[in-house]
Amino acid sequence: MSALVRSNLGPSLPFTQIIRIAVKRLLFALGAWSLLVTVLVTESFVDDRPLEWAIEDASGYLVWALAALLVYPLVNSTRPTAMAWVVRLPLLIVIWHLGGAVVETVEEAVHESWVHERTSSSRRSSAIGVARREFPWQLATLQFAQLINFVALVILCTTASLIRRSREREIERGHLLTQLTDARLTALRAQMQPHFLFNTLNTVATLSATNSKAAIEVLAQLSSLLRRSAAVDDGHFTTVKDEFTFLRSYVDIMQHRFGDRVSVKIDCDSDIESMSIPVLTLQPLVENAYVHGVGPRSTGGTIEVTGVLEGNCIKLIVSDNGVGEDSVDGNDKGIALDNLRSRLRHLYGGRESLVTSSRQGGGFRAVILLPILLDPVEPK
Numbered sequence: 468m469s470a471l472v473r474s475n476l477g478p479s480l481p482f483t484q485i486i487r488i489a490v491k492r493l494l495f496a497l498g499a500w501s502l503l504v505t506v507l508v509t510e511s512f513v514d515d516r517p518l519e520w521a522i523e524d525a526s527g528y529l530v531w532a533l534a535a536l537l538v539y540p541l542v543n544s545t546r547p548t549a550m551a552w553v554v555r556l557p558l559l560i561v562i563w564h565l566g567g568a569v570v571e572t573v574e575e576a577v578h579e580s581w582v583h584e585r586t587s588s589s590r591r592s593s594a595i596g597v598a599r600r601e602f603p604w605q606l607a608t609l610q611f612a613q614l615i616n617f618v619a620l621v622i623l624c625t626t627a628s629l630i631r632r633s634r635e636r637e638i639e640r641g642h643l644l645t646q647l648t649d650a651r652l653t654a655l656r657a658q659m660q661p662h663f664l665f666n667t668l669n670t671v672a673t674l675s676a677t678n679s680k681a682a683i684e685v686l687a688q689l690s691s692l693l694r695r696s697a698a699v700d701d702g703h704f705t706t707v708k709d710e711f712t713f714l715r716s717y718v719d720i721m722q723h724r725f726g727d728r729v730s731v732k733i734d735c736d737s738d739i740e741s742m743s744i745p746v747l748t749l750q751p752l753v754e755n756a757y758v759h760g761v762g763p764r765s766t767g768g769t770i771e772v773t774g775v776l777e778g779n780c781i782k783l784i785v786s787d788n789g790v791g792e793d794s795v796d797g798n799d800k801g802i803a804l805d806n807l808r809s810r811l812r813h814l815y816g817g818r819e820s821l822v823t824s825s826r827q828g829g830g831f832r833a834v835i836l837l838p839i840l841l842d843p844v845e846p847k
Contacts, residue, residue: 492536500525500532526577527570531620534566538620543628563617567610572602666754670724685723692716703814704840707774707781708740714749714772721757728767729757735774739781743840745814751803752785752833760789760831768830780836788830804833811837 507521541558545551576597667689674682692713705713711733718731731753749772761768773784804823811819820836 489536492539496532496535500529503528523574523577527574528616530566530570530573531616534562535620535624537562539624539627542621542624543631559621563614564610565606566617567613568602568605568608570613570616571605571610572598575601666724666758667720670720674723681723685720688716688720692720703745703810704743705746706740707735707742707744710744710746710749711735711740711772711774713747714753717750717753721754725757725762725767729761730767730769731772732769733772736776738776739774742781744781744783744837745810748807748811748835748837749783749785751807755803755833756785756787756789756831760787760791763790777836779839781839783835783837784832786826786830786832788826788828791825791829791831811835 504521504525507524508518510516511518511521538559541555541562545555576594579594579597667685671682671685671689674685715733718733722729722731753770753772756770761770768788770785770787773782775782775784804821808821811821815838818838821833823831823833826832
């Protein structure tokens with residue numbers, strides 16, 4: 468028995484957990500037996516049979532219900548191969564024979580000591596006396612009468628084991644998919660951060676030759692920005708308020724690079740500030756607006772960032788009046804947008820949208836619609 472428990476439950480499980488699993492299985496077996504007893508009693512009333520006969524049958528089924536505590540771990544630990552079942556066959560035969568002998572003994576003891584007493588005028592024998600007399604004889608007899616019941620028990624235990632394994636595989640597959648999604652999201656964020664750092668350090672290098680004080684300010688702002696980024700590095704979601712705060716810090720850094728050539732307008736509806744959105748949703752779009760939109764334009768331009776509530780969605784808009792989508796090399800811009808789309812798709816499962824378009828008269832516009840998440844689920 469201990470070997471069966473170890474093979475099924477695993478040697479690493481704590482003793483209290485083993486006891487908890489054993490009790491759970493016992494309650495399940497007794498519950499199934501109680502359901503069967505209810506059927507037997509109902510049949511007795513319907514067929515107008517003595518209730519004592521149903522109780523006699525129920526006593527035998529109780530033995531098989533308890534035997535399931537041995538059969539289930541044995542079946543559950545058997546690999547689905549013919550050779551594995553051949554190896555288990557002798558032990559199954561022993562359980563069948565012993566179980567059948569106990570069932571026949573119990574039923575006979577219940578019949579003679581209780582059923583017979585209630586259906587006749589005299590009591591023939593005590594239950595213990597009948598058991599002492601009956602069990603050795605049943606033990607010496609092959610229990611073919613109980614073979615069908617035992618085969619049915621093995622089939623039920625095998626079915627329960629297959630269902631349990633299938634459920635565990637589904638749970639494991641879900642965990643693996645979650646881990647894969649988390650790894651992909653982490654990789655996508657990692658692709659964005661070096662690009663941002665490169666541009667910022669390039670700004671510092673440019674300023675250090677002309678304005679060392681400004682270069683020092685940019686480095687201080689970058690340090691603050693990275694600390695804020697590290698604070699949410701373990702999660703994929705942040706509040707709208709924190710995302711816009713992060714964006715304003717980023718814009719402060721970029722303004723050192725572009726100066727008065729670029730004007731940035733940021734407006735966020737207070738109703739959505741406490742709602743959750745993915746980290747680094749706005750920064751790559753604003754960076755595209757700087758580098759590929761207003762940056763190449765000789766006279767600079769304006770970048771506008773807006774966050775509002777639209778129905779059951781958070782609507783984020785980043786637009787510029789720069790050179791337009793097709794006027795510059797869009798390779799880096801396309802990578803950034805594809806990266807953002809992939810992250811949003813992994814986190815929202817297709818319920819989100821990211822639409823880009825050229826503005827009339829020049830410029831670029833990106834509109835993101837994100838469903839409101841009351842309790843965002845982080846990949847674990």
